[in-house]
Amino acid sequence: MxxxxxxxxxxxxxxxxxxxxxxxxxxxxxxxxxxxxxxFREAIADPAFHEELRTLxxxxxxxxxxxxxxxxxxxxxxxxxxFLKREDLNHTGAHKINNTLGQALLAKRMGKKKLxxxxxxxxxxxxxxxxxxxxxxxxxxxxxxxxxxxxxxxVFRMELLGxxxxxxxxxxxxxxxxxxxxxxxxxxHVEDTFYMIGxxxxxxxxxxxxxxxxxxxxxxxxxxxxxxxxxxxxHVVACVGGGSNAIGMFAAFLADRDVQLHGVEAAGHGLSTGxxxxxxxKGKPGVLHGSFSYLLQDEHGxxxxxxxxxxxxxxxxxxxxxxHLKESGRVRYTSVTDEEALDAVRLLCRTExxxxxxxxxxxxxxxxxxxxxxxxxxxxxxxxSGRGDKDVETIRAEEAKRR
Amino acid sequence: xxxxxxxxxxxxxxxxxxxxxxxxPDPETTLDLLRLLDEEGVAVVELGVPYSDPLADGPVxxxxxxxxxxxxxxxxxxxxxAKTAREQGVRVPLVLFSYVNPLIQMGFDRFAKTAREAGIxxxxxxxxxxxxxxxxxxxxxxxxxxxxxxxxxxxxERVRMIxxxxxxxxxxxxxxxxxxxxxxxxxxxxxxLEEVRRVSPVxxxxxxxxxxxxxxxxxxxxxxxxxxxxxxxxLIGERREALQNPAxxxxxxxxxxxxxxxLKTE
Ligand SMILES: Cc1ncc(COP(=O)(O)O)c(C=O)c1O
Numbered sequence: 001m002x003x004x005x006x007x008x009x010x011x012x013x014x015x016x017x018x019x020x021x022x023x024x025x026x027x028x029x030x031x032x033x034x035x036x037x038x039x040f041r042e043a044i045a046d047p048a049f050h051e052e053l054r055t056l057x058x059x060x061x062x063x064x065x066x067x068x069x070x071x072x073x074x075x076x077x078x079x080x081x082x083f084l085k086r087e088d089l090n091h092t093g094a095h096k097i098n099n100t101l102g103q104a105l106l107a108k109r110m111g112k113k114k115l116x117x118x119x120x121x122x123x124x125x126x127x128x129x130x131x132x133x134x135x136x137x138x139x140x141x142x143x144x145x146x147x148x149x150x151x152x153x154x155v156f157r158m159e160l161l162g163x164x165x166x167x168x169x170x171x172x173x174x175x176x177x178x179x180x181x182x183x184x185x186x187x188x189h190v191e192d193t194f195y196m197i198g199x200x201x202x203x204x205x206x207x208x209x210x211x212x213x214x215x216x217x218x219x220x221x222x223x224x225x226x227x228x229x230x231x232x233x234x235h236v237v238a239c240v241g242g243g244s245n246a247i248g249m250f251a252a253f254l255a256d257r258d259v260q261l262h263g264v265e266a267a268g269h270g271l272s273t274g275x276x277x278x279x280x281x282k283g284k285p286g287v288l289h290g291s292f293s294y295l296l297q298d299e300h301g302x303x304x305x306x307x308x309x310x311x312x313x314x315x316x317x318x319x320x321x322x323x324h325l326k327e328s329g330r331v332r333y334t335s336v337t338d339e340e341a342l343d344a345v346r347l348l349c350r351t352e353x354x355x356x357x358x359x360x361x362x363x364x365x366x367x368x369x370x371x372x373x374x375x376x377x378x379x380x381x382x383x384x385s386g387r388g389d390k391d392v393e394t395i396r397a398e399e400a401k402r403r
Numbered sequence: 404x405x406x407x408x409x410x411x412x413x414x415x416x417x418x419x420x421x422x423x424x425x426x427x428p429d430p431e432t433t434l435d436l437l438r439l440l441d442e443e444g445v446a447v448v449e450l451g452v453p454y455s456d457p458l459a460d461g462p463v464x465x466x467x468x469x470x471x472x473x474x475x476x477x478x479x480x481x482x483x484x485a486k487t488a489r490e491q492g493v494r495v496p497l498v499l500f501s502y503v504n505p506l507i508q509m510g511f512d513r514f515a516k517t518a519r520e521a522g523i524x525x526x527x528x529x530x531x532x533x534x535x536x537x538x539x540x541x542x543x544x545x546x547x548x549x550x551x552x553x554x555x556x557x558x559x560e561r562v563r564m565i566x567x568x569x570x571x572x573x574x575x576x577x578x579x580x581x582x583x584x585x586x587x588x589x590x591x592x593x594x595x596l597e598e599v600r601r602v603s604p605v606x607x608x609x610x611x612x613x614x615x616x617x618x619x620x621x622x623x624x625x626x627x628x629x630x631x632x633x634x635x636x637x638l639i640g641e642r643r644e645a646l647q648n649p650a651x652x653x654x655x656x657x658x659x660x661x662x663x664x665x666l667k668t669e
Contacts, residue, residue: 014534023532023535024531025458025530026529026553027555027557028556028580170465180456183458187579187580188579191579286508287504297508299508301507301509302455302505303455303504
């Protein structure tokens with residue numbers, strides 16, 4: 001199956017979505033990016049590659065993931081009907097595995113045996129370590145020292161899977177710095193190393209490539225929704241860190257003009273506090289990690305650290321396609337605070353017996369807010385990007401604070 | 404011929420391009436160091452604008468940038484610093500080394516105009532490959548700044564295209580990786596440098612990892628100039644307490660001067 005992108009977001013030959021995107025990297029990497037782009041184009045035109053990826057997605061990760069009608073949540077909210085796309089039921093617990101399977105197969109095709117990745121919460125790191133083990137490759141994961149401390153369990157999981165976790169001590173010691181360090185490592189080892197980026201960020205062709213591998217979320221959800229409801233959803237909601245689960249979901253609906261799309265960023269302590277990760281709401285266009293997009297930065301162009309209770313949304317940048325979708329008005333971007341996300345965790349647990357990842361809880365919170373304002377015959381589809389097992393310690397500590 | 408090209412065509416065996424992180428350990432010291440380098444007759448000075456996410460730099464320069472940033476250094480202040488240096492009589496050509504985002508925020512045109520007025524002669528932007536640099540090149544051309552491109556050993560068939568639009572000089576990256584001291588260099592570097600030289604209409608300089616007088620002499624045979632960054636930045640970093648202590652400052656500056664002299668010795 002060849003997926004066709006709607007024209008208005010078709011990336012141009014320089015990797016631009018409107019004025020966003022591009023390749024702002026050291027010259028040393030340009031050859032590697034060109035090489036990656038050709039390999040990617042060849043792979044997605046090759047039925048054998050699709051077949052191999054499809055088999056792994058089905059037989060290893062457990063796709064297709066279900067579409068769940070959230071009946072008790074809907075009754076509790078008392079507005080539009082709410083549906084969940086269950087990326088939490090993937091192997092390793094989040095949508096990240098879709099992308100790492102795709103990129104690792106590409107690395108294998110290119111004859112590269114060494115994988116590197118960056119990670120914040122550890123979800124992309126665990127997914128990378130997992131596929132490296134599966135395909136017999138070496139894997140190094142760069143992780144900010146602060147995140148290493150906060151996410152001990154995921155560090156242990158990665159090590160158990162045979163990956164080396166490299167603590168990053170520069171800057172804020174979080175995802176932003178882990179990404180910078182991974183790029184610096186790649187500059188040094190570009191000839192034998194494949195860099196697996198975990199979201200639709202980074203230089204061209206990464207945003208396009210990761211989108212292609214995540215599009216399976218939206219394609220499945222759209223077909224499942226049509227089959228079940230005989231029509232399309234009225235609203236689709238997804239959380240936005242770098243933006244890969246959101247793009248994966250939105251991609252299938254961009255051409256359906258009647259479907260309203262909502263991207264939810266992390267408002268942390270609140271948009272006015274300066275302690276948030278709401279890049280599209282509060283940032284300005286600039287360059288981070290190889291691409292021109294929205295960015296949290298000061299007036300001199302220095303990057304400002306982000307804050308969110310969910311490590312996966314705690315990033316001062318965002319994918320360039322989202323910047324374009326914001327400016328073109330096709331997607332509405334909004335934000336949800338730490339508190340609201342925590343409330344949504346509890347709500348989904350109690351009504352549906354589903355513990356969402358803190359990231360996904362941002363989407364749930366916005367969907368509930370939206371559904372309340374809508375009539376009963378309308379529908380809202382939520383991308384439940386991952387499960388909350390990884391966040392239990394954080395949630396417990398927050399509950400203890402509240403008491 | 405621009406002043407940078409002239410400086411790199413002057414007859415001499417060793418043409419040195421030292422690199423400083425502006426504002427490390429403090430702006431006053433950077434001014435003293437600029438005067439010192441001018442007196443020592445270096446060919447060009449590269450002045451680094453500290454940045455929060457320097458993708459092309461190793462730990463030494465990254466830490467120096469972090470120190471400078473913690474003292475509130477920013478692009479406008481670096482330009483003001485250059486202007487002061489010129490007012491104090493510093494004559495050596497100055498090249499600004501900056502990541503692209505601070506330039507975008509200032510606006511390319513305003514940047515190029517302010518930089519020129521401050522006495523800056525050229526600009527190197529390590530995260531702006533030729534595919535993305537047209538707007539900056541136009542702004543530079545409008546205000547008479549040289550836009551200096553980088554080529555890497557991985558550039559392969561791109562070398563000709565990059566050198567073809569170079570102004571001032573072509574900055575050749577010695578080896579894969581970020582800035583930082585290296586123990587050795589592959590033999591292939593010499594052939595790479597000769598190839599760039601063959602296709603480049605402007606002089607060539609080599610940088611990344613060059614730290615010792617013998618490196619400088621070796622590469623002076625294959626490039627018109629040699630950039631020494633991390634080794635100098637590390638020395639300044641190691642002496643930063645002395646540099647900020649009036650009783651020890653002169654001694655520290657003398658040590659830095661001796662290091663530069665040794666690098667420049669033929
Ligand atoms: C469960 C989950 N959802 C969402 C995200 C945010 O990433 P993205 O915006 O790329 O989907 C992460 C990142 O770690 C995650 O683990």
